[in-house]
Amino acid sequence: MFNAPRPTPTVTVWSDIGCPWATLALATLRTAIEQRNAAVDIDHRAFPLELFNAGPTPQDIVDPEIVAIASLLPELGWSCWSAPASSYPVTTLPAMAAVQAAKHPDVGGLRASDQLDAALRQAFYIDHRCISIHSVILDTARTCPDLDPVQLERQLAQGAGIAAIHHDFEQARSLPIQGSPVVETADGARHHNPGATYHWTSPPPTGFARLEHYDPQWAEDLLDQLTPGRRSEADAGAPPAGVPSRW
Numbered sequence: 001m002f003n004a005p006r007p008t009p010t011v012t013v014w015s016d017i018g019c020p021w022a023t024l025a026l027a028t029l030r031t032a033i034e035q036r037n038a039a040v041d042i043d044h045r046a047f048p049l050e051l052f053n054a055g056p057t058p059q060d061i062v063d064p065e066i067v068a069i070a071s072l073l074p075e076l077g078w079s080c081w082s083a084p085a086s087s088y089p090v091t092t093l094p095a096m097a098a099v100q101a102a103k104h105p106d107v108g109g110l111r112a113s114d115q116l117d118a119a120l121r122q123a124f125y126i127d128h129r130c131i132s133i134h135s136v137i138l139d140t141a142r143t144c145p146d147l148d149p150v151q152l153e154r155q156l157a158q159g160a161g162i163a164a165i166h167h168d169f170e171q172a173r174s175l176p177i178q179g180s181p182v183v184e185t186a187d188g189a190r191h192h193n194p195g196a197t198y199h200w201t202s203p204p205p206t207g208f209a210r211l212e213h214y215d216p217q218w219a220e221d222l223l224d225q226l227t228p229g230r231r232s233e234a235d236a237g238a239p240p241a242g243v244p245s246r247w
Helices: 020-036 049-053 059-072 093-101 109-125 134-141 149-157 162-174 217-226
Strands: 010-015 041-046 182-184 190-192 196-200 209-214
Touching: 010 020, 020 041, 020 059, 020 109, 020 196, 020 217, 041 093, 041 109, 041 162, 049 162, 059 209, 093 109, 093 134, 093 149, 093 162, 109 134, 134 149
Parallel strands: 010 041
Antiparallel strands: 010 182, 182 190, 196 209
């Protein structure tokens, strides 16, 4: 009897590219998937902070959070913005729209979408590029092996991705989604900012973000639920996933 292949497990991540906590969670999840060689897709849903907050990407909040995370996890390779202040991304909506547009089958689907999300976060947190700019987004897309940049450019020229962001914004408000990031599985379980214990010493932007502890085991536990029995013998003896240097 023919047995149809099992569908690839999918993890939904609600986030904003300009959110350091979301970027940390995705780094951990991607590392765990890579170490296991697990067949798991990441479906990105937009949690557009600038729409929730009615304001631009707040450097005076993002930079202290980068310091808090990178001081505990320097292997991430992050640093505070060092490019000219005039080139700081005022908006992350165009970048998040491109991630949504990359889901189109002609562009590459979920895998291409996740590759672009990772590359755009590297461009912001490590390379300090202005990911608000169309040309920077397309240049970044050319580094993604499973993404067709010509098709992405065509999709973006037709406005693809923007409607998806506003749809996610409305859905995040109605569900509601607690914040950025929220990691969601098919059974409806949601985890807000998994693994991180932190606080602000006083309300931003006057205080300082302090990351007390970060436990990456949450990603291992999540994959154990999604892919029971799929971990290879080599991966079974590997240490718990940490965070990579290029995400």
